[in-house]
Amino acid sequence: MEEKKKILLLCGGKFAFKAIQLLAVEKYLFGIGIGEGSEIIVDALERECENNDIPFQSFSNRKSISEMRTWINSIQPDYIFSISFPFLIPDDVLAYGAEKFINFHPGPLPQYRGVMPIFEVLKNQEKETAICAHFMNSKFDEGNIIFNDPISIDKDETYGKLAVKLSSRVAQVALNVANMLQFASKIPSSIQDETESYYYEKPQLSDTYINWKKMEASEIIALINACNPWNTGADASFLGEQIKIISASLIHEGHNNAMPGTILQLAEDNTINVACSDNQQIAIEIMSTDEGIMTAKQIMANRNLTGNIFN
Incomplete structure (x- = not known):
């Protein structure tokens, strides 16, 4: 042999x-x-x-x-x-x-x-x-x-x-x-x-950051998935806090041209629905915040964030 x-x-x-x-x-x-x-x-x-x-x-x-x-x-x-x-x-x-x-x-x-x-x-x-x-x-x-x-x-x-x-x-x-x-x-x-x-080149913050004004819903979902788990999700800011969106899905539903990044509602399936630039929505399921990794339901508990905007 x-x-x-x-x-x-x-x-x-x-x-x-x-x-x-x-x-x-x-x-x-x-x-x-x-x-x-x-x-x-x-x-x-x-x-x-x-x-x-x-x-x-x-x-x-x-x-x-x-x-x-x-x-x-x-x-x-x-x-x-x-x-x-x-x-x-x-x-x-x-x-x-x-x-x-x-x-x-x-x-x-x-x-x-x-x-x-x-x-x-x-x-x-x-x-x-x-x-x-x-x-x-x-x-x-x-x-x-x-x-x-x-x-x-x-x-x-x-x-x-x-x-x-x-x-x-x-x-x-x-x-x-x-x-x-x-x-x-x-x-x-x-x-x-x-x-x-x-x-x-190796991704920098500018590559992992969600630009709500320019990115379509499908692009945002793709970025979130591309950042999970190595970057603990895609970067965004909300009410002055740097957060990461770990898991989200695309909703094929319009929003009457709300400002991109606007929280529309906490849906019945316990997701945070957010308006995107192409008049589509994404449903956020899990995020990482200063308080820890939390579900959408946990984040919205005891606070009404509807109408606030992700930056």
């Missing part, structure tokens, strides 16, 4: 854990490096590696990347896979071998380059995303594409739900690529089309 290719996996945390498990079961995994993970995740992964005699290395900051080439040389892997590794791999490390480094990006390339494509595809109301397998170069997400593996986005999918779905899919995609490499010395790839490329 032909000896399995030795794969070293660079990761950024639990998003890669299903891939780690699958590659280990299939006897491809010969080393794990983690970058900038939480202490709990790093410690757990290190213990698991020790128990299974798998080389492990933590790269806690960009400076520590200088140690990566020596570590790779000590393991001598056939290929290095990357799943959500947070740091750019420098040229001296990439020089270990041409087309030896393969990244698995949780979004279609070249349209969704950047650190959080899951947020961006949801915010932009895409119907489909992808896991993109591509060779790595000295720039983020710009190496030649091996393939984009498409994944449908369900209606009202949140960031958390889509991340879990993509974590399972990236495991299978990584295994598929490992199997391809096992039986082929070279994998076809194509240069990215720069006319279709866009790089999204």
